[in-house]
Amino acid sequence: MILNRSYRSGRLSHVVRHASILFLVITAVLTAFATTASAHAVTPGDAGYIQEIFGVHVISFIYLGAKHMITGYDHILFLLGVVFFLYHMKDVAIYVSIFAVGHSVTMMLGVWYGWGINAYIIDAIIGLSVIYKALDNLGVYQKWFGVQPNTKAATLIFGLFHGTGLALKLLEYKIAEDGLLANLLAFNAGVEVGQLLALFVILIVMGYWRRSPNFMRQATVANIIMAFLGGLLTYQQVAGYIAST
Numbered sequence: 001m002i003l004n005r006s007y008r009s010g011r012l013s014h015v016v017r018h019a020s021i022l023f024l025v026i027t028a029v030l031t032a033f034a035t036t037a038s039a040h041a042v043t044p045g046d047a048g049y050i051q052e053i054f055g056v057h058v059i060s061f062i063y064l065g066a067k068h069m070i071t072g073y074d075h076i077l078f079l080l081g082v083v084f085f086l087y088h089m090k091d092v093a094i095y096v097s098i099f100a101v102g103h104s105v106t107m108m109l110g111v112w113y114g115w116g117i118n119a120y121i122i123d124a125i126i127g128l129s130v131i132y133k134a135l136d137n138l139g140v141y142q143k144w145f146g147v148q149p150n151t152k153a154a155t156l157i158f159g160l161f162h163g164t165g166l167a168l169k170l171l172e173y174k175i176a177e178d179g180l181l182a183n184l185l186a187f188n189a190g191v192e193v194g195q196l197l198a199l200f201v202i203l204i205v206m207g208y209w210r211r212s213p214n215f216m217r218q219a220t221v222a223n224i225i226m227a228f229l230g231g232l233l234t235y236q237q238v239a240g241y242i243a244s245t
Helices: 005-036 044-052 058-071 071-084 089-113 118-139 139-146 151-171 178-207 217-245
Strands: none
Touching: 044 139, 058 071, 071 089, 071 139, 071 151, 071 178, 089 118, 089 178, 089 217, 118 139, 118 151, 118 217
16 A cells, blocks of 8 residues: 555654654653752662672673663753754764763773862753753854854863763762772773663654754753753752752
């Protein structure tokens, strides 16, 4: 049976509509999660496991790294903002690679050298990174200030902060020095695996959603929501810093 054009068009509209709804549901879940969770959270079970093991555990740390990335709403929000208006896979690969280099470098160095930076401050900056990217997607810098920040440099700089935040959380659980380098490399590999899995889902949803004739209008609302979430994350961390001092 040959499907007529109107049927195919109606089916496509149905898929696009459901993709848009899925995106809004994901955003709502992130909003709810952000109000109750702290950035870079490591579950008590994972924390206990990290503290108890010694030696090289490549598979375990790959799993922990992937799990952290997939459940790290701050990372996912920033990643979503970065690829939101990237339509070519070459551009996606470039920006995701820049972000990966940034957070890999500071995560490895931060744990290896035991950086003593206040976690609340770093996580507040990570919240600001989400705000920055959402406003960039909205064209605020060009409209208000007549300038366009270097998006690649910004992605790298904020990637460094994301990695620092991850390192500080890992330092709280005192990974054993025995097998540290191999375990850190494995954890970082897991983070990249998790990032690729999250990116795969994001690109599928975005691919369908962009076919909607209302995409640009909905994109404006979505980026406003992302800016709000980034503000919420920043507020939580600033409030935590004030309460801890």
